[in-house]
Amino acid sequence: MAGGGPACKNHCHGAHRPHMHSCRGSHGNKDAPVLPGPPPVVEDPSICDIVKATQYGIIERCKELVEAGYDVRQPDKENVTLLHWAAINNRQELVKYYISKGAVVDQLGGDLNSTPLHWAIRQGHLAMVILLLKCGADPSLIDGEGFSSIHLAVLFQHMPIIAYLISKGQNIDATDLNGRTPLMLLAQKAIGPEPTRFLLKFNPSLNAVDNVQKNTALHWAITSGNTSAVDLLLEAGASLDIKNAKGETPLDLAYQSPDRFMLYMVKEEERTRSRRNSRLLKIIEKYEVILLLASSLALIWAVGYVMNLSSDSWLLKGGLLLLLLFGMALFVRQCVGLKNLRYLPTAFLLSSVFWMSTTCFFWLLPDVTNTTLEIPALFSVLGLLYYFYKTWRTDPGYVKTSEEERRESIATLAEAGCLDFRTFCTSCLVRKPLRSMHCLACDSCVARYDQHSLWIGRCIGVGNHRYYLLFLSFLTMTGACLLYGTLLYWSSHCATSYHQDGAWIYFTQITLCSPWVSYIFAIACFHVAWASLALTLQLYQIVFLGLTSHERVNLLTQRKSSKHPVSLRRTPYNLGCFQNLADFFQCGCFGMFKPNAVDWTKQYNLFHLAKEKNVHSV
Template sequence: MWAAYQGDALSVELLLKHGANPNTRDDAGLAPLHWAVVRGNKVCIRRLFEKGAEIHAKDNEGRTARDMAVELKSLGAWKRALEEGGFSEDGTKRKKPLSERNTKLAVFFVPTLFLYMMFTTLTILPWYTGMILAMAEFFGMHHIVTRVLLNKSTYTESVTSSPYFSGIIFGSMVWVGFAWVTRPLQQTESHAFAHLIFALSFGLCAYNFFRAMTLDPGTCPAPTSDAELKSIIEDLASEGRLNGQTFCIQCMARKPLRSKHCRICDKCVARSDHHCPWVWNCIGVNNHRQFIIFVTTLVIGIILFDYLTWAYFFSIEGTPALSPTCFLPASICNLSATDMFLFAVAAWATLQLIWTIVLLASQYLQIARQMTTLEVSNLGRYGFMGGRGGSLTTQMGHRHTHAHSLQGDSEDALSGEATPTGGHPHGHGHAHRHTSGCSTGFLMQLLGFDRFTSGKAANGLARAGHATNPFNVGIVGNCRDFWTRGRELGVEYERLYEVPVEGFREARRRHEREDGEENGIGRKGQGLRQKLLMGLGIGGPRRGGYEPVSQV
């Protein structure tokens, strides 16, 4: 009850996760739901709903939690908690038209159908009516996914946690491949080499897209027993380092360096980069390479597809009759009149090229600097790659930020500092921020640019080049470490808890010398011992600028 009154969503979630009764009462007959309404924190209210809190429970004065919400002017938070939790006004769970499995399948494949409808609409209708109808079809797709299949009236976390955006990528790949096979491939035989490279890029892109989507991103291990958990907590507490950076209260496990707890995936991810709705997965140590190959081949494939499309149009003899209503340059009007379906697919693919190039460039720059997107953001927000170690709220891997003060959870709200009226202070940024009140913010969130441009996070890019980084071993070494999953540093990121005093490079050399002096230890044993030593961080606890000194 005290956690609900304080608006401490982390503590409420933790207590409920470990069996706390959401319907317990105090002497006044108030349940935790009543106290959550007093504070006006919609996250606490939603968590209590999801764990079976009785919505019509009355206190000794006959007031329900909703009655108190009206009285205390926190009805907005109450309604949003019901909406985002999938509940109706009377507290009953809204039913989806399909089962959970079939809903995910439908959400994934619906964009493929609607993209075909949009491209076909542009083909059979004049541009001025085709554009309007195609836009209506796009919004119709969004409505069917959010309002019908997911049964959500607003853009919520459930949309980004669904395969909706990955379905858009899949549908785009399907129709790009279809357009290529049925048009340029049939008529531009003189560009055989370009076709070969495009086919290889397309195959690698599709393969690594599904690999990035289905691979475990690098789940951090959890204690196997209560005794092990107790030992971890006691050790961290005795060292004065029991904080949100070293321990995850959601997983109840020690957090490795460079890891992050993702609220969508509900797990700690080793060497976490960000949660990407376009691949419906977190990007971490296990699938980051596949993600990079996917984006790289996507960029190459789009460029080659545009080139082959251009060659196809120029291979067609004769000039089609141009529409007198086409106000675009004559060359573009000519292309659209020749084959509008191919032109529309190429234009759609080229639109994706703009943001994917920026994303790819930033990813390669971060790899060369041995940094992740999360660490660049932390560097700008807190001045340290590891974030603000003393705050348990900063360990959470996903946040909501809304344009209106009554439309979201701030970092303060999650930590128990929401205002009594339900309003929340502005301002915190994170990878993939939600901004329902601003279309620009919504677009930036979808494209992943918000983690570079939101608030102080933008400073991270400027500071990344000269920031102290204990993992940096030079451009070549950093790239080798990325593509070998930590072999260059000799670490296992899922179990990396300390940075050696002398640094990774010197520690590795020392371990190699020590292993070389010992007889009877083969190469396999040497590699295993090195991994164990580096994973445990033998040599000292100093983190060399990774986190504030006061948090070490």
């Protein structure tokens, strides 16, 4: 048994044998406890001894034997008490009863000299852990292997228990008898990145060393071949210069490892950190986004310039274009970090808008004899830039909490039995409001999350969703103005006609007539296509469904996998087309509608939303 005592191997007379499960942990304990659940059907429970009755949760039999004089503090022949058995089998009523009868909550027992709290943690019984702590259990006590409660929770990778223990004041850097912190144990033994990523959210010490080998968590991760932990520790900023008792740095250990990929990661991180010491590279890193935008502007101009060359050799032009693309890729790789690489599409969009506007105002509009195109073009460009800025700068609705509020939230959710991934974000360590989502790119939970926009480089949520919709509208208008102006330009400057010469000749002639205008026309077509499609989908979701893009995709996925039909329109968020619009834009339409003001950063239940829906339906 993980708790250090034997399991029930005999059964009450006439009882069915319960299902057993192995609880081999990192310590190799072989016995298994009786799983918690309803008491078994027995012919005569009166003949069960108190240990068996405790394991199966037969409360009346346990009370009968205790009232008859059985001492609840009395250990069995393997030094295991009734409180241990009740804790490992998650018998909460019996734990309360035994403690009320004088059971010692921190009694050590079993092969591993563990407390009932240790037994409950090994099995992952969060409710039992909460109960024992409320009854005065000391989580700092160590078992026979030198582990305290938080070390056991980490070893068995019970994340909710880890969060609850820390919320109750347990030190994230508590050491075992060998001086190892929970982070060191995870680096040494964890399987997969999630446990380590979760623990790093609590800001443990990255460079603490153990008492024996003087290893940091990074030393332990490399020695154990834990590639995912190495990657996370390097990203978090673990030191590469600390030497252990043998005088070895993490890089020295990486050279000794048979894992070549791990060696590459450590060497690449060392190279990256050494580059940051360069004054020039520090300046480049500070202005990476500006450099990315400038290089994108130059690339779009250079591609158009090459296409506009008078040379008829397409082989030469093709070679120059490949050279430009190669140079851009090399620049991005050398000068732009991974953090800012996500802004590459944003830089392309802004560069496109700049050259589209330049072409429109200096190439196309001078040929237009009236102001029917000039005013809409100027208006659409200004609107596009303004709403791009508003979408970029406005807080999309990040769920923000203080450290104290996080701890209180974890404790409250755990004690309410709601500390799971549906209500709790293990990345932000916050209670998730309704309609929120954790964005991996922004590393934050966003209220009424719609998407992480590829072109804006920001999350779209409750705070900036309206601005994003207007941005799409003005981008579509800007592209449409340029397309119309280009058609007027071709009709007056190119000696060809679509109706007389046919599609192919017309296409080749207008391309040769002005390659730059044709090139900008193609870019405008691309932006008009995706922007108009995105705008149409957004309006459909907002007006007719009352949903975000993320919610609609989730419901469509459920519809495919569910046996029962899932309706996109029958949701608590759909209050009718006009009310949906009024709520989205927070506009009463001259008093015809009353918009519902909902703070989606703090909305956790559907009660009043359903009430609002019923009112509107009536």
